Structures are given as structure tokens and as C-alpha cells.
Amino acid sequence: MSDRFRLTLGQLNPTVGDLPGNAALARKTWEAGRDAGAQLVALPELFLTGHDAKALLRNPAFQRDVTAHLEALAADCADGPALALGAPWVEGTKLHNAYLILQGGKITQRVLQHSPVPHSVFDAGPISGPYAVEGLRIGSPIGADGWESDVAETQAETGAEFLLIPNAAPHLRGAMDRRLNHMVARVIETELPLVYLNMAGGQDEAVYDGASFALNPSGKLALQLPAFEEAIAHVDLERGPEGWLIAAGDRAPQPSTLERDYRALVVGLRDYVSKVGAAKVLIENAGGHDAALAAMIARDALGADNLREIAVAAEGSLYSSLRDSLAALGAEVSVASLSLPLRSLMLRALADDAGELLLTAQNKSAAAMGHGAVLGDFNPIKDLYQTEVHALCQWRSETHRAWMLGPEAAAMAISEQSTEEHQLDDILRVLMDKDGSVEDCVAEGLDQRIAQEVARRHLEHRPQGNRSTPGPRVTAPRTEYPRPARWRGRS
Structure with missing residues (x-):
């Protein structure tokens, strides 16, 4: 031998x-x-x-x-x-x-x-x-x-x-x-x-x-x-x-913890798009950290030429297309009348017509509280709390790597996170990540009244969250069944 x-x-x-x-x-x-x-x-x-x-x-x-x-x-x-x-x-x-x-x-x-x-x-x-x-x-x-x-x-x-x-x-x-x-x-x-x-x-x-x-x-x-x-x-x-x-x-x-998360989101989107046989994506530019981060992930994953952004209320946008289409039929439409279902329907039609995948841009905190979002094909920020979206926006604004297809200068408008937003995420981590209760939130020093309201809204909207758009995971899923001791902590 x-x-x-x-x-x-x-x-x-x-x-x-x-x-x-x-x-x-x-x-x-x-x-x-x-x-x-x-x-x-x-x-x-x-x-x-x-x-x-x-x-x-x-x-x-x-x-x-x-x-x-x-x-x-x-x-x-x-x-x-x-x-x-x-x-x-x-x-x-x-x-x-x-x-x-x-x-x-x-x-x-x-x-x-x-x-x-x-x-x-x-x-x-x-x-x-x-x-x-x-x-x-x-x-x-x-x-x-x-x-x-x-x-x-x-x-x-x-x-x-x-x-x-x-x-x-x-x-x-x-x-x-x-x-x-x-x-x-x-x-x-x-x-x-x-x-x-x-x-x-x-x-x-x-x-x-x-x-x-x-x-x-x-x-x-x-x-x-x-x-x-x-x-x-x-x-x-x-x-x-x-x-x-x-x-x-x-x-x-x-890579660092933040970079590992960000790259997982980029790779997840890149491979989802390629493995379903697509090349381009469409996203609604609705403003805010969610849309900004999702769009940047798409640029880094696919390149700017393969991302199309549509601002609902801007000239040359979905709103303008809808207004012109309805005007031809003798109808009028205002920005206020563009409800979420209608925006979703129009964005879906535009994406399908161009052979694009439609991206959702909604963080985990917003979904848990029942805030509506365009129901697309993939949500690259699905598994991020709102404070984590903010942290990755900050990190990407200051960082560029050779594997990123997006711009080196990627400054995004980043607002300060409020105490209420941090508290909401802390409560949701107890309820969702630890499968905890309001009492567990209080034991961690969180406000009982706010925890009760968050728990109520989360329970009310949980079925909706279970039907949400797929997206890459960066946190372990909540255990739905008891595992033997030998299985705890495996990944």
C-alpha cells in the first residue's frame, strides 16, 4: 500500500x-x-x-x-x-x-x-x-x-x-x-x-x-x-x-456573520431564478428598506440589466400604464385606488408578459403583523426581521466584494431604527424563534401590554404567513415536533 x-x-x-x-x-x-x-x-x-x-x-x-x-x-x-x-x-x-x-x-x-x-x-x-x-x-x-x-x-x-x-x-x-x-x-x-x-x-x-x-x-x-x-x-x-x-x-x-447572511440571500435568489429557467426579475419600488435591500440583492445576484424596478406612482410606471389602459376604455383611476390586490395583479401581468419572475420585498416582522405585500415568485428577505434588514442595508452600503454583480457605490437611504421597532423584533424572536409566550417576553424584560398585542396579531395572521412567497432561510425553522435529545442543535 x-x-x-x-x-x-x-x-x-x-x-x-x-x-x-x-x-x-x-x-x-x-x-x-x-x-x-x-x-x-x-x-x-x-x-x-x-x-x-x-x-x-x-x-x-x-x-x-x-x-x-x-x-x-x-x-x-x-x-x-x-x-x-x-x-x-x-x-x-x-x-x-x-x-x-x-x-x-x-x-x-x-x-x-x-x-x-x-x-x-x-x-x-x-x-x-x-x-x-x-x-x-x-x-x-x-x-x-x-x-x-x-x-x-x-x-x-x-x-x-x-x-x-x-x-x-x-x-x-x-x-x-x-x-x-x-x-x-x-x-x-x-x-x-x-x-x-x-x-x-x-x-x-x-x-x-x-x-x-x-x-x-x-x-x-x-x-x-x-x-x-x-x-x-x-x-x-x-x-x-x-x-x-x-x-x-x-x-x-x-465571511463574517452579516456577510454570510447577505451572501446566502444572493446565492438563494441567483440559483432560484436560474433553476426555474428564468433570467430576469421584476420588483415594485415601493420605497423603504425592504424594497431597497431586495433590489440590491437582485443586482448582486443577477446584474443590474436583469432587474426591472417599477415605482407605482411615478410617470412611466405601473400607475401610468394602468391609467393609460383605463383611459382608453373611458375610465379614470387615482393612485389611491391602486389597492394591493390590483397592484399584485398588474405586476404579475407585466412580469409574465416579459418572462420575468416577480419578487416580493417583505421582511419577517411585517409578515408576522399581517401587513400586506405583493405575492410574487420569490422573497429574498423573507427570513429577516426588520432590524436585520436595516443592518444589512447598512453593511451593503459600506461593503463591496468581488462576487457582487451590483455597484461598488451602493449607498442606500437608511433611516434610524426606532425603539418600538427593536422591541417588536425582540418580542417576535421570543414568540417565533423560541416558540415562547407572552410570559416569556415579560421574563426577558419586554413590555407585557405590547407583547400581548403582538402575540394577538401574530396568531391572527399566522395562516397568512404560512402561505407566503418562498425565500431563502438564514435561521433555523421553529421545531414543529419534539426531537430526541441527540437531534438538538444539528445543522
């Missing part, structure tokens, strides 16, 4: 349900690994189907199509390194989240996820032992299996010399620190080097943030890939007297 092993990582952006496109990405990554002399090319969890393909996974025709693409990939990648990738796997009547090893023209080995997340479409599998590639025995806890010790420890005890953990973990505030802490725990428990391979890109409301990394048995970071970017990287393992170690590689700078 050689004392050196090269692993090629594909931190890439698959599309749910696009088996031919995802397989093409896998082939491209395999070719890069082959040309770099890799022994193994690895892709993330459920890469072939995209991560959240629930509506398709139980379809027998789709399952057969998955198998056909796996077999074609194995044949195409027969002469070169092994290829490891995530895909659904059917055994009898059970459907598993699997990690499959393709080598020599066949699917030679497979790992099944042992502990699917609650309410998953997948069935639990036995703890899989390590698999061998070029003599190196590799353990691969899949996704959630990596958050606890049992799978990794069992694989180490049955001969694994190295851990490769494929995942599809979305950006949520604080998630990166939690991931790193969990993975450090795995290497300390097993005394094995570890590579954590994450997906990148947006899919509907999830934004997978990449930032894959490698740890040596001491817990020291050996390599980290960029956040929110696709990347193909080659990682070398070297065997010494004390076992295998990961050679030091590049450690990409990681």
Missing part, C-alpha cells in the same frame, strides 16, 4: 431532479481528479438527485432512472479513480440515503445512512463498516450520522483509517461553528483524520454554504474551502509512523 493517497473533493451545486445535469457535473469532477492523479473523487450527500427531492424519491420510475444514471456513471468512470457520491438506494421495500462507490465500471460498495433525520422519507440502515479504495479503509458517516459518535466510532473500531463525511447542510446562523465542533469531536473520539464535504448553492429555500474542511487527529484545521462557492480541490493524505495525516492546504477566509 502506498504512503500517499490523493482525494479530489467536488463542492458543487446540483439541481433537484436533474439527473443528467448532476451526472455531468460528477463526470467533470471525476475527470479533474483523474488528471490530478487522485485515487478517489468524492461528491456530497444525495448529489445525484439534489438534496431535497422528496416529491420524486418514492416514484418507482425516478428510482429506476437513478439506477440507470449510476450504472452509466460507473461505466464512464471505469478507467481511473474511484468515484464516491450520494444517491437514494432501494433495497427491497426500503429506501435509503446511500453513499455509493463506483469503481472499475461497477457500483462496488455502498454505505447506508443509519439515523435519518425525523420525518425523513428515508429508512434507517445498519451501521456500515469502512470501504476500501486502493488499500485505504475509509469510513463515511452520511450527513446526520456525523453529528453523533456511534457511526464514526463503529467504523473506526472496524478498521477505518480515515473519515470522509458527505453532507448537504444549509447555511443557518451559527451552523458553521456547530459543524466544526461536531467534527472536532469525531476526530478526537476516533483519532482519525477527517474530511467534511458539503454541498454548495441554492435550492428553493435552502442555501448550501459549502465551506468544506479537513481536520487532523489533533483537531487542527488542515484545509478549508470557500463558503458559498463551487470548488474542486485535491487533498493529499500521507502515512507516517502514527498513521495517516492530511497535508496542509489552503484555508479560505470565512
Whole structure:
């Protein structure tokens, strides 16, 4: 057995349900690994189907199509390194989240996820032992299996010399620190080097943030890939007297909390637009922080040429178009008569006519209080409280990055946030993020009378909020069911 092993990582952006496109990405990554002399090319969890393909996974025709693409990939990648990738796997009547090893023209080995997340479409599998590639025995806890010790420890005890953990973990505030802490725990428990391979890109409301990394048995970071970017990287393992170690590689700078949130919103919008086959978006320029931030996100995601803004009451605007249309019919219309339903209808007609997606620009605080908004195709600020919208407006006004397609000088009119706005958000965080009560608000020093009114209005408008436009998530969803202790804090 050689004392050196090269692993090629594909931190890439698959599309749910696009088996031919995802397989093409896998082939491209395999070719890069082959040309770099890799022994193994690895892709993330459920890469072939995209991560959240629930509506398709139980379809027998789709399952057969998955198998056909796996077999074609194995044949195409027969002469070169092994290829490891995530895909659904059917055994009898059970459907598993699997990690499959393709080598020599066949699917030679497979790992099944042992502990699917609650309410998953997948069935639990036995703890899989390590698999061998070029003599190196590799353990691969899949996704959630990596958050606890049992799978990794069992694989180490049955001969694994190295851990490769494929995942599809979305950006949520604080998630990166939690991931790193969990993975450090795995290497300390097993005394094995570890590579954590994450997906990148947006899919509907999830934004997978990449930032894959490698740890040596001491817990020291050996390599980290960029956040929110696709990347193909080659990682070398070297065997010494004390076992295998990961050679030091590049450690990409990681963004701040505000930048992580903002980039998640940009990537989420960019990929939502591209994956539904569109290119341009339309937004109502209604004034205020919400519209300003949503428009800037669209510029940074798609470029200014792919954003159209319409100010309702301005000449050359939706109002003018509506006024002229009705005038031709002998009717008159005033600005005051442009109700929300009518604005929504007209904006929808204009967007559809131009082949554009219609954006909603409404923050979470406004939605929770029942304030109306244009019901569009996507809301890039859906998961931000009003004070967070303000903070990101301020940050973007002062910041420009190479990945932003919008202008460097992005000064937005930013008004001061009132005490009432801060208090409203503090109350909503207790009610919505912590699933708390008015009593919990009071215990945190918030005004009882205001908390009662906010709680009343939030409860009254909750059904409306549940039907709202989709948008990228940056905070963990409120737990709708009790989770076992072992599941708390996972992301």
C-alpha cells in the first residue's frame, strides 16, 4: 500500500431532479481528479438527485432512472479513480440515503445512512463498516450520522483509517461553528483524520454554504474551502509512523456573520431564478428598506440589466400604464385606488408578459403583523426581521466584494431604527424563534401590554404567513415536533 493517497473533493451545486445535469457535473469532477492523479473523487450527500427531492424519491420510475444514471456513471468512470457520491438506494421495500462507490465500471460498495433525520422519507440502515479504495479503509458517516459518535466510532473500531463525511447542510446562523465542533469531536473520539464535504448553492429555500474542511487527529484545521462557492480541490493524505495525516492546504477566509447572511440571500435568489429557467426579475419600488435591500440583492445576484424596478406612482410606471389602459376604455383611476390586490395583479401581468419572475420585498416582522405585500415568485428577505434588514442595508452600503454583480457605490437611504421597532423584533424572536409566550417576553424584560398585542396579531395572521412567497432561510425553522435529545442543535 502506498504512503500517499490523493482525494479530489467536488463542492458543487446540483439541481433537484436533474439527473443528467448532476451526472455531468460528477463526470467533470471525476475527470479533474483523474488528471490530478487522485485515487478517489468524492461528491456530497444525495448529489445525484439534489438534496431535497422528496416529491420524486418514492416514484418507482425516478428510482429506476437513478439506477440507470449510476450504472452509466460507473461505466464512464471505469478507467481511473474511484468515484464516491450520494444517491437514494432501494433495497427491497426500503429506501435509503446511500453513499455509493463506483469503481472499475461497477457500483462496488455502498454505505447506508443509519439515523435519518425525523420525518425523513428515508429508512434507517445498519451501521456500515469502512470501504476500501486502493488499500485505504475509509469510513463515511452520511450527513446526520456525523453529528453523533456511534457511526464514526463503529467504523473506526472496524478498521477505518480515515473519515470522509458527505453532507448537504444549509447555511443557518451559527451552523458553521456547530459543524466544526461536531467534527472536532469525531476526530478526537476516533483519532482519525477527517474530511467534511458539503454541498454548495441554492435550492428553493435552502442555501448550501459549502465551506468544506479537513481536520487532523489533533483537531487542527488542515484545509478549508470557500463558503458559498463551487470548488474542486485535491487533498493529499500521507502515512507516517502514527498513521495517516492530511497535508496542509489552503484555508479560505470565512465571511463574517452579516456577510454570510447577505451572501446566502444572493446565492438563494441567483440559483432560484436560474433553476426555474428564468433570467430576469421584476420588483415594485415601493420605497423603504425592504424594497431597497431586495433590489440590491437582485443586482448582486443577477446584474443590474436583469432587474426591472417599477415605482407605482411615478410617470412611466405601473400607475401610468394602468391609467393609460383605463383611459382608453373611458375610465379614470387615482393612485389611491391602486389597492394591493390590483397592484399584485398588474405586476404579475407585466412580469409574465416579459418572462420575468416577480419578487416580493417583505421582511419577517411585517409578515408576522399581517401587513400586506405583493405575492410574487420569490422573497429574498423573507427570513429577516426588520432590524436585520436595516443592518444589512447598512453593511451593503459600506461593503463591496468581488462576487457582487451590483455597484461598488451602493449607498442606500437608511433611516434610524426606532425603539418600538427593536422591541417588536425582540418580542417576535421570543414568540417565533423560541416558540415562547407572552410570559416569556415579560421574563426577558419586554413590555407585557405590547407583547400581548403582538402575540394577538401574530396568531391572527399566522395562516397568512404560512402561505407566503418562498425565500431563502438564514435561521433555523421553529421545531414543529419534539426531537430526541441527540437531534438538538444539528445543522
